[in-house]
Amino acid sequence: MNIRIIHAFVIASALLAYSQAFADPGHDHRNLKVAFGSPGKESEVMKTVNVEAGDQMRFVFDRTDIRQGDVVKFIVRNSGKIRHEFSIGDTAYQRAHATMMKKIPDMVHNDPNMVTLEPGETKTLFWKFDKPVQGKIVFACHEQGHFEAGMKIEVVLGK
Secondary structure, eight states: OOHHHHHHHHHHHHHHHHHHHHHSSEEOOTTOOBTTBEEOOGGGOOEEEEEEEETTTEEEESOOOOBTTOEEEEEEEEOSSSOEEEEEEEHHHHHHHHHHHHHSTTOEEEETTEEEEOTTOEEEEEEEOOSOOSSOEEEEOOSTTTTTTTOEEEEOOBO
Protein backbone atom coordinates (compact mmCIF):
# COMPACT_ATOMS: atom_id res chain seq x y z
CA MET A 1 0.00 0.00 0.00
CA ASN A 2 1.15 3.50 -0.75
CA ILE A 3 2.44 5.37 2.34
CA ARG A 4 0.30 8.43 1.48
CA ILE A 5 -2.85 6.32 1.48
CA ILE A 6 -1.91 4.84 4.86
CA HIS A 7 -1.23 8.31 6.31
CA ALA A 8 -4.52 9.63 4.91
CA PHE A 9 -6.36 6.66 6.42
CA VAL A 10 -4.73 7.17 9.83
CA ILE A 11 -5.53 10.90 9.83
CA ALA A 12 -9.11 10.32 8.69
CA SER A 13 -9.59 7.67 11.41
CA ALA A 14 -8.21 9.99 14.08
CA LEU A 15 -10.46 12.85 12.95
CA LEU A 16 -13.48 10.57 12.93
CA ALA A 17 -12.72 9.34 16.45
CA TYR A 18 -12.14 12.91 17.65
CA SER A 19 -15.39 14.15 16.12
CA GLN A 20 -17.31 11.23 17.64
CA ALA A 21 -15.91 12.04 21.07
CA PHE A 22 -17.43 15.52 20.84
CA ALA A 23 -20.59 14.55 18.93
CA ASP A 24 -22.12 13.28 22.16
CA PRO A 25 -23.28 16.32 24.14
CA GLY A 26 -22.33 14.59 27.40
CA HIS A 27 -18.95 13.77 28.84
CA ASP A 28 -17.54 12.43 32.05
CA HIS A 29 -14.52 13.50 34.10
CA ARG A 30 -14.51 10.96 36.92
CA ASN A 31 -10.73 11.36 37.44
CA LEU A 32 -10.91 15.13 37.56
CA LYS A 33 -7.79 16.92 38.85
CA VAL A 34 -8.21 20.64 39.50
CA ALA A 35 -6.61 23.35 41.64
CA PHE A 36 -9.67 24.14 43.78
CA GLY A 37 -10.42 20.77 45.40
CA SER A 38 -11.20 17.16 44.63
CA PRO A 39 -14.15 14.77 44.49
CA GLY A 40 -15.45 13.86 47.93
CA LYS A 41 -17.04 10.71 49.28
CA GLU A 42 -20.35 10.41 51.07
CA SER A 43 -18.62 8.79 54.06
CA GLU A 44 -16.46 11.94 54.47
CA VAL A 45 -19.28 14.53 54.41
CA MET A 46 -19.02 17.26 57.06
CA LYS A 47 -21.77 19.59 55.79
CA THR A 48 -24.81 19.38 53.55
CA VAL A 49 -25.80 22.35 51.40
CA ASN A 50 -29.20 22.42 49.71
CA VAL A 51 -29.20 24.42 46.49
CA GLU A 52 -32.15 25.52 44.41
CA ALA A 53 -31.57 26.42 40.76
CA GLY A 54 -34.46 28.49 39.44
CA ASP A 55 -35.58 30.21 36.28
CA GLN A 56 -35.02 33.62 37.91
CA MET A 57 -31.34 32.91 37.01
CA ARG A 58 -30.33 32.58 40.66
CA PHE A 59 -29.04 29.88 42.94
CA VAL A 60 -30.48 29.80 46.44
CA PHE A 61 -28.20 28.13 49.03
CA ASP A 62 -29.49 27.23 52.48
CA ARG A 63 -25.96 27.89 53.80
CA THR A 64 -22.65 29.23 52.50
CA ASP A 65 -20.43 28.66 55.54
CA ILE A 66 -17.96 26.49 53.64
CA ARG A 67 -14.45 26.29 55.05
CA GLN A 68 -11.11 25.14 53.72
CA GLY A 69 -10.94 21.38 54.36
CA ASP A 70 -14.71 20.80 54.36
CA VAL A 71 -16.23 17.88 52.49
CA VAL A 72 -19.62 19.07 51.34
CA LYS A 73 -22.65 17.23 50.04
CA PHE A 74 -24.51 19.51 47.60
CA ILE A 75 -28.13 18.54 46.97
CA VAL A 76 -29.09 20.56 43.90
CA ARG A 77 -32.71 20.85 42.75
CA ASN A 78 -33.88 22.47 39.52
CA SER A 79 -37.15 24.13 40.53
CA GLY A 80 -37.55 25.73 37.12
CA LYS A 81 -39.00 24.83 33.76
CA ILE A 82 -35.71 25.01 31.82
CA ARG A 83 -32.39 23.17 32.02
CA HIS A 84 -29.76 24.43 34.45
CA GLU A 85 -26.20 23.48 35.34
CA PHE A 86 -24.46 23.50 38.71
CA SER A 87 -20.70 23.87 38.45
CA ILE A 88 -18.13 24.18 41.24
CA GLY A 89 -14.87 25.91 40.35
CA ASP A 90 -12.52 28.77 40.96
CA THR A 91 -12.61 31.88 38.78
CA ALA A 92 -10.12 30.52 36.21
CA TYR A 93 -11.95 27.19 35.93
CA GLN A 94 -15.33 28.89 35.42
CA ARG A 95 -13.87 31.20 32.77
CA ALA A 96 -12.51 28.21 30.84
CA HIS A 97 -15.75 26.27 31.24
CA ALA A 98 -17.80 29.24 29.98
CA THR A 99 -15.65 29.36 26.82
CA MET A 100 -16.17 25.63 26.25
CA MET A 101 -19.94 25.90 26.78
CA LYS A 102 -20.15 28.65 24.16
CA LYS A 103 -18.52 26.29 21.67
CA ILE A 104 -20.63 23.25 22.69
CA PRO A 105 -23.83 24.76 24.18
CA ASP A 106 -25.77 21.48 24.44
CA MET A 107 -23.11 19.80 26.56
CA VAL A 108 -24.52 17.64 29.37
CA HIS A 109 -22.54 17.14 32.57
CA ASN A 110 -22.34 14.33 35.10
CA ASP A 111 -18.96 15.13 36.61
CA PRO A 112 -17.68 15.20 40.19
CA ASN A 113 -17.87 19.02 40.28
CA MET A 114 -20.64 19.67 37.78
CA VAL A 115 -24.09 18.40 36.82
CA THR A 116 -26.77 19.27 34.31
CA LEU A 117 -30.29 19.36 35.73
CA GLU A 118 -33.44 19.03 33.69
CA PRO A 119 -36.62 20.72 35.03
CA GLY A 120 -37.71 19.16 38.33
CA GLU A 121 -34.54 17.06 38.64
CA THR A 122 -32.42 16.76 41.80
CA LYS A 123 -28.79 15.62 41.80
CA THR A 124 -26.12 15.25 44.47
CA LEU A 125 -22.43 16.17 44.35
CA PHE A 126 -19.75 15.48 46.95
CA TRP A 127 -16.88 17.97 46.90
CA LYS A 128 -13.77 18.20 49.07
CA PHE A 129 -12.33 21.70 49.49
CA ASP A 130 -8.90 20.29 50.28
CA LYS A 131 -6.67 22.58 48.24
CA PRO A 132 -5.79 26.22 48.94
CA VAL A 133 -7.82 28.55 46.75
CA GLN A 134 -6.57 31.90 45.54
CA GLY A 135 -9.65 34.08 45.51
CA LYS A 136 -13.15 32.71 45.52
CA ILE A 137 -14.99 29.50 44.79
CA VAL A 138 -17.59 30.17 42.12
CA PHE A 139 -20.79 28.15 41.81
CA ALA A 140 -22.20 28.78 38.34
CA CYS A 141 -24.62 27.83 35.60
CA HIS A 142 -23.21 28.06 32.08
CA GLU A 143 -26.34 27.17 30.14
CA GLN A 144 -26.60 29.74 27.36
CA GLY A 145 -27.04 33.23 28.87
CA HIS A 146 -27.53 32.05 32.47
CA PHE A 147 -24.13 33.06 33.88
CA GLU A 148 -24.36 36.44 32.17
CA ALA A 149 -27.82 36.91 33.73
CA GLY A 150 -26.29 36.43 37.19
CA MET A 151 -26.68 32.71 37.83
CA LYS A 152 -23.59 32.41 40.03
CA ILE A 153 -22.56 32.66 43.65
CA GLU A 154 -19.03 33.51 44.78
CA VAL A 155 -17.85 32.25 48.17
CA VAL A 156 -14.63 32.95 50.02
CA LEU A 157 -13.73 29.78 51.92
CA GLY A 158 -13.38 30.22 55.66
CA LYS A 159 -10.19 29.08 57.36
